[in-house]
Amino acid sequence: xxxxxxxxxxxxxxxxxxxxxxxxxxxxxxxxxxxxxxxxxxxxxxxxxxxxxxxxxxxxxxxxxxxxxxxxxxxxxxxxxxxxxxxxxxxxxxxxxxxxxxxxxxxxxxxxxxxxxxxxxxxxxxxxxxxxxxxxxxxxxxxxxxxxxxxxxxxxxxxxxxxxxxxxxxxxxxxxxxxxxxxxxxxxxxxxxxxxxxxxxxxxxxxxxxxxxxxxxxxxxxxxxxxxxxxxxxxxxxxxxxxxxxxxxxxxxxxxxxxxxxxxxxxxxx
Amino acid sequence: xxxxxxxxxxxxxxxxxxxxxxxxxxxxxxxxxxxxxxxxxxxxxxxxxxxxxxxxxxxxxxxxxxxxxxxxxxxxxxxxxxxxxxxxxxxxxxxxxxxxxxxxxxxxxxxxxxxxxxxxxxxxxxxxxxxxxxxxxxxxxxxxxxxxxxxxxxxxxxxxxxxxxxxxxxxxxxxxxxxxxxxxxxxxxx
Numbered sequence: 001x002x003x004x005x006x007x008x009x010x011x012x013x014x015x016x017x018x019x020x021x022x023x024x025x026x027x028x029x030x031x032x033x034x035x036x037x038x039x040x041x042x043x044x045x046x047x048x049x050x051x052x053x054x055x056x057x058x059x060x061x062x063x064x065x066x067x068x069x070x071x072x073x074x075x076x077x078x079x080x081x082x083x084x085x086x087x088x089x090x091x092x093x094x095x096x097x098x099x100x101x102x103x104x105x106x107x108x109x110x111x112x113x114x115x116x117x118x119x120x121x122x123x124x125x126x127x128x129x130x131x132x133x134x135x136x137x138x139x140x141x142x143x144x145x146x147x148x149x150x151x152x153x154x155x156x157x158x159x160x161x162x163x164x165x166x167x168x169x170x171x172x173x174x175x176x177x178x179x180x181x182x183x184x185x186x187x188x189x190x191x192x193x194x195x196x197x198x199x200x201x202x203x204x205x206x207x208x209x210x211x212x213x214x215x216x217x218x219x220x221x222x223x224x225x226x227x228x229x230x231x232x233x234x235x236x237x238x239x240x241x242x243x244x245x246x247x248x249x250x251x252x253x254x255x256x257x258x259x260x261x262x263x264x265x266x267x268x269x270x
Numbered sequence: 271x272x273x274x275x276x277x278x279x280x281x282x283x284x285x286x287x288x289x290x291x292x293x294x295x296x297x298x299x300x301x302x303x304x305x306x307x308x309x310x311x312x313x314x315x316x317x318x319x320x321x322x323x324x325x326x327x328x329x330x331x332x333x334x335x336x337x338x339x340x341x342x343x344x345x346x347x348x349x350x351x352x353x354x355x356x357x358x359x360x361x362x363x364x365x366x367x368x369x370x371x372x373x374x375x376x377x378x379x380x381x382x383x384x385x386x387x388x389x390x391x392x393x394x395x396x397x398x399x400x401x402x403x404x405x406x407x408x409x410x411x412x413x414x415x416x417x418x419x420x421x422x423x424x425x426x427x428x429x430x431x432x433x434x435x436x437x438x439x440x441x442x443x444x445x446x447x448x449x450x451x452x453x454x455x456x457x458x459x460x
Contacts, residue, residue, distance in 0.1 A: 010442065010447070038446075045418060045446075048310070053299065073285060
């Protein structure tokens with residue numbers, strides 16, 4: 001049997017030893033003797049009794065430190081007015097754990113807010129698409145569409161007028177501007193035609209846009225570029241189709257708001 | 271007391287510095303006692319008490335409202351006292367060397383009976399113990415004072431000193447071992 005060490009005995013004297021140590025002491029004479037001697041010695045270790053500090057000691061301590069202590073700056077919570085109750089939230093938020101939790105909650109709220117805003121930031125496109133396919137009443141978007149379509153028809157009319165009055169003898173100087181304008185209008189006209197077909201718009205509009213598309217395509221993609229002969233040919237084609245007249249009529253109807261072509265889809269994505 | 275302490279702390283944090291005086295009045299004697307036991311003299315004990323209250327005041331915003339102010343300030347005072355003892359370690363070393371003179375240990379009295387001789391022995395033991403305390407390291411001295419004189423638990427001591435319970439037990443054991451060895455010459459077998 002191993003005897004107990006002095007450290008185990010000391011721990012037992014102060015009540016920090018295991019129960020097995022007490023059992024061992026009861027059964028082992030040498031350890032019991034060592035324990036008894038230790039108990040005697042520990043009992044003789046006196047508690048140091050400090051001298052009485054005397055009356056007024058508390059005041060002495062306070063007076064010694066009070067002038068070196070800066071006063072805490074009173075901070076009142078924004079949601080309270082006055083009184084001791086108003087100080088409670090302040091001290092509550094002054095706690096380190098509460099402060100950390102508050103910061104974490106604030107960061108989480110900001111992150112969630114940014115995520116939510118980000119999701120809705122992309123919504124305008126989605127809403128337009130939804131409106132294009134589902135809304136039955138086009139009134140809210142109609143003014144915008146009319147302006148866009150009217151603008152397209154205005155530009156087309158000006159191009160056709162220029163073509164009609166073009167001086168074929170100076171074709172070289174006007175060929176490039178006409179071609180560039182035709183290319184620009186061709187892209188817009190293509191979108192308008194596509195939307196007009198999807199929406200089932202006014203047949204006159206679809207017909208005019210088809211004719212316009214054909215003419216613009218020839219102007220924009222004439223092999224070798226525009227020249228006097230090609231301009232004359234295009235002018236003849238335009239007049240035979242009555243395209244300028246058609247465009248003027250449509251533009252007038254759009255401007256006066258008397259047409260089905262004011263449908264939001266027609267030119268809505270132009 | 272605890273509830274009043276919480277209200278006082280709230281008042282201090284809201285700018286009423288003078289309210290802190292009531293906390294000083296309520297706890298300064300308790301702190302003085304433990305500070306004296308650890309440092310061993312009145313001047314250092316008084317300095318430790320003041321230092322503890324100043325430190326506590328500066329950290330008052332970090333004090334958790336659900337904790338006990340008395341326990342908190344007690345730990346701060348123990349730390350201050352430990353720092354004080356550790357700071358004068360060199361000074362104590364020379365004092366211990368003087369006290370270790372073998373001729374001083376030649377006082378030998380019987381310990382088996384009470385009476386005038388026994389009382390004289392007690393006085394000698396107290397004096398020698400006071401001297402022997404200086405041979406302890408600051409941690410051993412503080413742990414021993416808290417365990418033997420203040421009757422604090424191992425966990426409380428560990429929290430105050432910032433060490434683990436096993437380290438506390440070892441510190442207490444080393445302190446007891448050193449003190450027994452220092453006081454052994456006073457005893458002769460009856």
